[in-house]
Amino acid sequence: MIGVRSGAAPVRTMVVWCPDWPVVATIGAEGVSPERSIAVIEKGLVLACSAAARADGVKRGLRLREAQARSPQLLDFAYDPVRVDRAFEPMISALEEMSPNVQIVRAGSCALAVRGAARFYGGEHAAALAFLERFAELGVTDARVGVADGMFAADQAARLPGVDLIRIVPEGGSPGFLRGLPLQLLDEPELTTLLWRLGIRSLGDFAELPAADVRSRFGEPGARAHTRAAGLDGSQVVPRIPPEVRESLSDFEPPLDRIDQVAFGVRAAAERFIGDLAAARFVCTALRVELTSERGERRDRSWLHPRWFSAGDVVDRVRWQLQGGSTIESALSSPIARVRIVAEAVDHSARHETGLWGSGSEERIHHGLSRVQSIVGHEGVLTASIGGGRSPRERQILVPWGDRIEQKSTAPSSPKSRARGGRMPNRTAGVAGAGGARSEEQAPWPGSVPPPLPTTVFERPRAVLVLAAGQQEVAxxxxxxxxxxxxxxxSEAGGRQLRPLEAWAGPWPVYERWWDSAARRRFDRFQVVDADGTAWLLALERGSWYAEARYD
Known part of the structure; x- marks a missing residue:
């Protein structure tokens, strides 16, 4: 997990990288010689390979059959993430003994804020040398260290080919260091392909583009990639959760069949759970509650919090999960034998400290809403949130206080959608289109309205009238x-206050559930600007015009 502060300056970061770690872990588990041609395979593709395999032309991303054709003596092993992570655990533990707050970037790579280690060991190079010596004592002799401003630049410094095991980029030198590196290092295949077609070949070329233009064209994912390419990555090192404080178990013998008994039984465990996190200087922002019944049935649910969980908040989530509801799966059909509480997301407590004079009205609002919610239940206090949907009205969703909409990774049922152009001046052109908005957190919704979104969304569609110059109907x-x-x-269906249109664009046909004869729906979207300069989002369905929203 990487914490990103919006607009934050890059933090001096150190990345320790062990090359080909999946291969190293597999060699240790399988007992084969590291001199052999070895490849670790995931989903039919080469994930990592040994030096001997690379000498034969094997590289990451090749299909297994092609890799075997290039290296007939290739030994292939299936990727086992548990085995790979377990093999890297001693390295992380050794590094945590030398410097606290170590973040696992991926198996074989970890990061830490370099300022404290540099002060203790007498400089960045001395700290990096001490870490490499400790790794060598554990049998890893080819580890590399990169130090730079920002997580991305430090990672690239560690991975840059060369004979030097330690590469330190001077303060303020990350933009120049990244300038000549290839664009593919962003690890954004779709964005990289598009930029390549536009003639952009390096991170420096991409960084030279205006940030505002990149954001408007490629959205938030493109803006974050642009920030990394420019050497302005504000990612912070987020240390891992200590294994000993990650979870809490409460076993009941005999099993309990009353909600108040279970809630009382987990209170002490919840207090220890939150207390252990606080002692490790963490707060829990997301947790998972697992309920196991006497018959072996299990129900689990993840819970979020607008700030962080207290012991009372944890007990409330257990009680709400036992009570069930429209958004929570009902409790088990037999007495509860075990309650397991797992911290799914934590943050450093220093970033959640209350100010000297408190946090004002925001703290009082949170306290009041949380108190009311604990009395009336999880779904008794609702707040507005933005979800997925093709129309602005569909995206308005009420969720319980503290929760947020979790976008699914799978795309919704894709309707057919296409666009036709109208005549719209530049001030409103491009506001709607056929493809719909797409972001990292949200699945694609073909036919949706991309940003900028209208500011006023009508609770119920408003009937309007659209006519041609001769006052005949438009269809x-x-x-x-x-x-x-x-x-x-x-703006009224009766035709009063009929005004000329300054501009219009459309239609954009949208087909919903076209495979279902009973529920299929087709309508056409338009955007118009009236004589007063007000822009409207209109829809035409079955001969009737109505306004979905207004651009104020």
């Missing part, structure tokens, strides 16, 4: 063609 044929060009508009 869309089955082939998506307009029967007449929109020229007059009234």
């Amino acid at each position: 869309v044929t089955a082939r998506g063609a307009l029967t007449a060009e929109p020229a007059l508009f009234s």
